[in-house]
Amino acid sequence: MLVLAAWSWHVGRSPRALLAQSWDSDWYTRIAAHGYGHTLHWPDGVVQSDLAFFPLYPALIRAVTTVLPVEGGTAGLLLSWLSAGVAAWGIYLIGERLYGRPTAVLLVLLWGLLPHSIVLSMAYTEPLMTALSAWSLYALLTGRWLWAGSLAALAGLSRPNGVAIAAAVLAAAAYALWRGRGRVGPRVWAGACLAPAGWLSYLLWVGAGRGDLLGGYFAVQDGWTSRFDFGAGALRFVRDMLRGPTQFGFGAALLITAAGVLLFALLALVERPPLPVLVYTAVLVVITVGGSGFFESKPRFLLPAFPLLLPLAQALTKARPRAAIVVIAALAGLSFSFGVYALTFARMAL
Numbered sequence: 001m002l003v004l005a006a007w008s009w010h011v012g013r014s015p016r017a018l019l020a021q022s023w024d025s026d027w028y029t030r031i032a033a034h035g036y037g038h039t040l041h042w043p044d045g046v047v048q049s050d051l052a053f054f055p056l057y058p059a060l061i062r063a064v065t066t067v068l069p070v071e072g073g074t075a076g077l078l079l080s081w082l083s084a085g086v087a088a089w090g091i092y093l094i095g096e097r098l099y100g101r102p103t104a105v106l107l108v109l110l111w112g113l114l115p116h117s118i119v120l121s122m123a124y125t126e127p128l129m130t131a132l133s134a135w136s137l138y139a140l141l142t143g144r145w146l147w148a149g150s151l152a153a154l155a156g157l158s159r160p161n162g163v164a165i166a167a168a169v170l171a172a173a174a175y176a177l178w179r180g181r182g183r184v185g186p187r188v189w190a191g192a193c194l195a196p197a198g199w200l201s202y203l204l205w206v207g208a209g210r211g212d213l214l215g216g217y218f219a220v221q222d223g224w225t226s227r228f229d230f231g232a233g234a235l236r237f238v239r240d241m242l243r244g245p246t247q248f249g250f251g252a253a254l255l256i257t258a259a260g261v262l263l264f265a266l267l268a269l270v271e272r273p274p275l276p277v278l279v280y281t282a283v284l285v286v287i288t289v290g291g292s293g294f295f296e297s298k299p300r301f302l303l304p305a306f307p308l309l310l311p312l313a314q315a316l317t318k319a320r321p322r323a324a325i326v327v328i329a330a331l332a333g334l335s336f337s338f339g340v341y342a343l344t345f346a347r348m349a350l
Contacts, residue, residue, distance in 0.1 A: 001121050003336040007344060018343045020073030023350055025123035027053050029072035032061035047223045051206050056157035056198075057125045076123030083127035084120040088112065090134030091306050097141055098273060099314060106313040106324075111306045113331040115256060116299045118339030119350060129158040130304040133165040133280065136195075140172050140276045145187040148172075149194030156199030160221070161301060164283035168276040169195035175275055225293035233292025241295075249296045249346045252338065256299040260285060266311040273307060281307045296348045 005015040021029075030038055031050055040048040057079070064075035088108050095104030112120070120127050136151035152169045155162040173192035176184050207216030221227060241250050264285045268278060284305040288298050302308065316324045342350050 001118075004118065004340055004343060007340045011344060013344065016073070016077075019121060020077050020123045022122065022343060024053070024125075025073065025076060028058045028123060028125070029061060029076060031055070031058035032065065032072050032075075046225075049220050049223060051209075051217070051220045052224050052226070054125070054158055054160065054162070054202055056154060057128055060128075061123075073123055077121075080123055080127045081121065083131040087120075087127055087131035087134050090131060090138055093138050094134060094141065094277070094307075095310070095313065097138070098277075099310070099317075102317045103310070103313045106316050107306065107309055109328065110309045110313055110316075110331070113328065113335045114299075114303065115252065115334055115338040116303060116342070116350070117335050118342060119300050119303060122350075124300075125159050126300060126303045129155050129162050130306065132158060133162070133304055134306065136165050137168065137276055137280060140169060141274060145173075145185075145191030146194070149191030152195035153198035156196060157202060159304075160199075161284055161287045161304070163196070163199045164280050164287070164304070166196040166199055167283045168280035171279040172276040227292055228287070228290050229292050231290045231292075234289065234295060234298075237292075237295045247296075247346070247348060249342065249348050253296045253298050257288065257302070260299075260302045260305065260308055261289060263308040263311055267307060271310050271314065273310065277307050281305050294349060296346075297350065300350060 001015070001019075004018070008015040008018055019025075027038075027050055031053060036050055036055075038050045042048070057076070060079050061072050061075045064070065064078060065072055068075065068078075070078070088111070091111055092104045092108050095107035111117070120130075132151045132155035136148045136155060139145075139148035139151060148169050152162075152165045155165045170192055173184070173188050176188050203217045204213060206220060207213040210216035210219065212219065218227070227233070238254060241254070264281060267273060267281060272278075284302065285308075288301040288305075291298075291301075316327060319327075
């Protein structure tokens, strides 16, 4: 944030405006102030509705502006910064429980130094979803089923890919049911029922309002060229990108997404984490790789998939201190530079 602020002032721009009013941030603050109902109609026939954005974050922005004398953008930043801190705490606890304190510290550090980690300081929903998902996973690992289900329900109200943590809770419940030969406590059933409630309720609400209960929300997403097509759209985009000149952000998105797939393979085959952690990460990776539209945003969609960094964190704990420092310094330089590029130079959505 300091690097971004220094460069923003150098080029005569406001760092607060860049963090609070860029791209999706405007949509969230508009929903918070005026509710749903805003639609953009483009000359090529594309229709983009604000119903594509899930309601928890704008609802929290509205709550903050009701209590504090701040504008929507500032409220969004306060929520994101608080959520990022809460997420870091939850990520640390998960890493410590699975692999010990050194790995946990490095896991949080690596997550904060991802190339797109500037998003964690913006008025975006990734910090909120990551915080809710991390604590839901921790609740699962410690046997707190009601907390796990409730937090998963809230995560499902924050972002479309919040369904990943609901899938993790359901997978853990199914495994508990199998191990108990069909006999589990009422808390397990309650957690499993709560987990998908947030995500499903918003999809059904949008569908009911548009006259298509099951397909209404997906029609809204289609207006944003966002759909799940098992990666066909992404492959076409990569093919076209490799055929000619392209923007740096697209190439970076391709490399980071490919690295995410590789890290998931290492996580599944080498680290073998508990089932909920694996399912949560797998669903996020599948949604990111298999979805089309906004290719440059794929690394941002992977920000909540912090378990992907466990293999690297484990490797750094075993590496020589000098090597670990070099890797971390290189990641810091990349992260600081890319954050400035994304908000002050790039001509594409983050």
